[in-house]
Amino acid sequence: MNKKIILIVAAIAFIALAAGLFARQYLVVAETSKPAPQLNFSLPDLADKPQSVTQWQGKILIINFWATWCPPCLKEIPEFIKLQDEYKDKGVQFVGIAIEDKQPVEDYLKRIKINYPVLIGGEGATMLAQQLGNVINTVPFTVIINQQGQIMHHQLGELTREKVLEVIGPLLTTK
Numbered sequence: 668m669n670k671k672i673i674l675i676v677a678a679i680a681f682i683a684l685a686a687g688l689f690a691r692q693y694l695v696v697a698e699t700s701k702p703a704p705q706l707n708f709s710l711p712d713l714a715d716k717p718q719s720v721t722q723w724q725g726k727i728l729i730i731n732f733w734a735t736w737c738p739p740c741l742k743e744i745p746e747f748i749k750l751q752d753e754y755k756d757k758g759v760q761f762v763g764i765a766i767e768d769k770q771p772v773e774d775y776l777k778r779i780k781i782n783y784p785v786l787i788g789g790e791g792a793t794m795l796a797q798q799l800g801n802v803i804n805t806v807p808f809t810v811i812i813n814q815q816g817q818i819m820h821h822q823l824g825e826l827t828r829e830k831v832l833e834v835i836g837p838l839l840t841t842k
Contacts, residue, residue, distance in 0.1 A: 706816055708795060710764060710786035713773060718786055726760045727838050728812040729831065732788070732796045733763055735771045739825040740807040744781065746828045751783045757839055758814065764788040766796070766806060813838050 706724075709717040720728070731747060733740035744763075751761045761783035765772045769787045776785065788795065793804060800821040801808040811820040811834045820834045 706812070710788050710792070711769075712784060712786055713769065713776070715769075718784060720762070723760045723762065724816070725814050726758045727754075727814060727835050728810075729759065729761045729835075730799070730810045730812070731761065731763050731826070732766055732792060732801065732806055732808040734765060734767050734806050735775045736767070737806045741775075743807060743825050743827075744779065746831075748780075748782050750828065750831055754835070754839075759835060759839075762786065764792050764795070766790070766792045811835065 706720055709719040712718050720730075729747070729750075731740075731743070733744070735741070747761050747763075751759070763781060763783060763785040764787075765785060766788050768789060772785060772787060793801075796808050797804065799808075799810045800818065801823065803823060805823050807822075807825060809820075809822040809826045810818055811822075811831070813819050819838065820830075822830065
């Protein structure tokens with residue numbers, strides 16, 4: 668009798684796990700194919716000039732929310748600089764959105780030269796990040812958007828070069 672109960676419980680657990688994995692896969696596919704919300708925002712650059720995200724429409728857009736006080740954020744920036752250099756002529760555009768005030772960002776940029784636009788989002792950028800999928804309010808947080816404005820990938824935490832290439836690779840062949 669005990670063996671039967673164990674087998675029934677194990678079968679139910681297996682079915683629940685399989686259903687959960689199927690649902691997760693289905694939801695991820697559905698989520699990544701929806702148009703990106705709020706892709707008409709403007710944020711100031713370091714010269715306090717508003718920069719509209721619409722200027723990069725039609726490109727593969729990699730939006731990275733970061734902060735100078737965030738070690739994983741600072742760790743991924745040098746790789747983003749290299750990737751921007753390598754893929755800028757292939758329609759890839761990185762955009763950094765700092766979720767803090769301008770002064771610490773200016774101080775950081777005196778030490779490292781970032782070759783892609785850096786916008787100052789301040790505290791308000793957290794809400795934008797949430798709208799783009801940052802469900803736990805963490806940095807770094809990166810969104811990769813295809814040429815048609817669809818979110819193809821959300822990354823909570825550090826984004827590796829390998830993951831960027833995995834996501835943008837198929838996008839580079841489509842227009």
